Structures are given as structure tokens and as C-alpha cells.
Amino acid sequence: IRLAALFGELSPREAEKTARTLRFSNQQIAWIGALIKHAAQIRDELLGAGRGDVAPATARRWIAAAGRTRIPSVMRLVGARIASHRAAGEAAPDATTIAALYRRVLRSAFRDPVELGDLAVDGDDLRGVGVGEGPEMGWVLQRLLDVVLEDPHRNTVEELLRLAAELLKRYRTGER
Secondary structure (H helix, E strand, O other): OHHHHHHOOOOHHHHHHHHHHOOOOHHHHHHHHHHHHHHHHHHHHHHHHOOOOOOHHHHHHHHHHHOOOOHHHHHHHHHHHHHHHHHOOOOOOOHHHHHHHHHHHHHHHHHOOOOHHHOOOOHHHHHHOOOOOOHHHHHHHHHHHHHHHHOHHHOOHHHHHHHHHHHHHHHHHOOO
């Protein structure tokens, strides 16, 4: 996280070049780059709102984008960046608000469905309602995940299969 914070001051291209010069592995470079990217997006959203009250669906989208295992590090980096904005006298959520948001996001990361693997249906279920392999399957799965990120209570086999049938019609008629 400390390295990501240091590299975060550089452009993505400069950060990658510096990391390669320092002989970081490709995996380390990718991890640091992802932390910086996701933390910057979340920080910008929080600073834009001017407060730390974030809708649960928004937090689930952050988790889905960053990844369940990466989100703790992303949120710590966000907290540090927000603190630096606050220390510079800029409007930013207070430390207590950010700490509460961190805890809430972590609870959600390991409790709520935020990945394709968390869906109550899988490819076999979707093939059963006529969804074809390849791009069609991927598109339907992603839309189902979007629905579940918005409302985790809809993550039931019956509801998702019903939605999949509707989505399949939209996909095949080009209403994407």
C-alpha cells in the first residue's frame, strides 16, 4: 500500500516505467496499478460528494470493480489520500466517517454478492433457459451481476432465471 501511495503521484505510464526500472515483477506492477486506479476513482467520488455517506449499491460496485481481495488495500489508500486532502485544508470527509466507510465496505465485501461466482445461477442454469455460450452468456451474466449489486435480495435462482430470459430477448433483438 505504501508503494502504491508513492507511485500514485506519478502518471500510470511513469509509475509502470519506474516500477520496471526498480525490477518489480509484472504481478506487482499490475497490483500497484490497480490499487492506484481504483483508489483514485473512489477518492474522486468521495471528494465530489463532499461527504462519506455512500449508498450500499455504490460500495458494492466499488468492491466488484476492485475485487474482493484488493478492496481493503484500496480503501486504506483512499483513506490516506482523503486525509492528505483534509490536511491541506480542502473539503473532505472526516476521519471518523472514512473509518466507518472502510468497515462498512469490508463487511459488504465478504457478505454481499459482488462477483459473478456469487450469483445464485451459473452457466449451466443459464444454458437451461436458452442462453448461448460466449459473448451472449457473458453479457447476460454481467447484467445479472449489475442487478444483484443494486439489490442483493434479488440473488435467487428463480429471480435470476426470470431476468435471464428477459435479458436474452433484449440481447437477441439488439436492445443492449
